[in-house]
Amino acid sequence: MTLPKLPVGSKLAKYCIIQGGMSIRISFHRLAAAVAAAGGVGTIGAMGISPAELVREIRQARLLTEGVVGVNLMYAGILCDRLLEVCIAERVDYVAIGAGFARGPFKALADAGIPGFAIVSSEKAARIAARTSGVTGIVVESGQAGGHLGPADTEVSIWDLFPPILTALREAGFAGPVIAAGGLLDHEDVLRALEMGADGVQLGTRFAVTEESHASDEMKSAWLQAHRSQTVDWSPTGMPGRVVDPHPIHKLPRLGDPGVNCINCLKHCRHRESGASHCIWNSLNNAQKGNVGRGLVFCGGRIGEIHDLLTVDEVFHKLLVRDNSPTQKPFPVPKIKVI
């Protein structure tokens, strides 16, 4: 079966496959551009970076590909509005917003003519998003996703979560693309998601464990060695999260530890405000830079099934062609220059 294309504003992605935004600095220009060049939708993760750094990432991605490249913002981030201004000024192809919701950012995107995707994990949030001007696409993210989690049941699969939300969205008159995310890895998953009524799929972890991902080699090794994930409820954001199991909870950096500085990344931070838990930015930054012993390695629930570091092209091959298919030939993926 040929996968459908995915319209994103005035652009058309060749395949309905989105690489989910991954902060901090996991999905930067090289990964997003490789995905876009392969025919999917590449997403730069913008949480925890400065507006100037985001400008650089968008422009570097643009040098590499004319494919569809957007930006992921977290509403919980203190710089969300300023990063959104960058997205609008740089005319990115789309903006996906998760970890909280407000109408303002989507209105700004609508005024600028840039597609806005809301990331939701409940029927209630989906109905609100469906009524919001500027929300042109909706990503439904299950409890099996990597990173911070939205569903009330943090174990819920996309197969259980998605159908009632899709029904609610269509009942509410939402006609834009509805994307399934969280716990998807291969061609069979993509087909099952499409059969379930999804217009496309979003993957995070599988794209994080690629040559082009901006994670350190140590973080990639931690993913490859992991047998399972676990959910944790101590993120300073107040949201649960999914990380590799085991993980170094007692060694995670706290403000006041040598070399640990607050960059004031969240609107509300339980660590900064009450000393609870640890510093999320330093924890994620440590892992991205290679100090996984004192870092937080976010991952999806299928991490134990990822045994190989692939290129983005190879991941696309797995998504587009059934494993060991005798009849299907590999599809051609355009090459990009990786800088």
Ligand SMILES: Cc1cc2nc3c(=O)[nH]c(=O)nc-3n(C[C@H](O)[C@H](O)[C@H](O)COP(=O)(O)O)c2cc1C
């Ligand atoms: C390392 C990592 C970092 C992530 N960071 C973000 C983020 O900054 N913003 C966001 O909306 N989602 C984030 N996610 C979620 C992904 O965008 C994606 O929706 C999710 O991982 C899909 O589930 P999968 O990993 O099972 O494919 C992150 C996921 C991972 C694995």
